[in-house]
Amino acid sequence: MYRKFEELGITLGGASYGFFSGEAEFDVTGHPVAIEVEAAAVGQPDLRLDIAELVRERIGLRDRFGLGFLEDSDERVRAHVTKWMLFHALADSLVERYREDIEDELSAARALRGTHAA
Known part of the structure; x- marks a missing residue:
């Protein structure tokens, strides 16, 4: 499932x-797996936040900087932490905004599986 979004906020505290x-891509369980964020300024690239890529990046940083890598001040670590937190905050907001769509998609998928099982 894909959904375009505009003026989506994140909630903190x-x-x-x-x-x-x-635009966001959701997996079959209704969780966002990729989020494409439009750049704020013309001519700048959009930001793609893909959870699989973020996990691979996180593993690589941990291998390079050790278990406490999140405390390292290296620019790569800081950029990763920002993208990681932004992905999760946007994912939470997307799930909330599209809750009904997600529930409808999941119900339709369950109904389809039920017809194939019969």
Whole structure:
């Protein structure tokens, strides 16, 4: 399932922040797996946040900098942490915004599996 979004905010401590636009891809369980965030300025590249790529990047950073890699001040670690946190915050907001769509998709998939089982 894919959904475009505009002016999506993230919630931190009960307050909303940001106006993100882009497109999200959800897996068969209704969880976002990739989020394409439109750049704020013309001519800048969009930001692709793909959970599989982020996990691979995280493993590589841990291998390079050790178990405490999140405390390292290396630019690669700081950029990764920002992307990791942004992905998760946007994913939470997307699940909330598209809750009904996700539930409908999951129900339709269950019904389809039920017809194949009969």
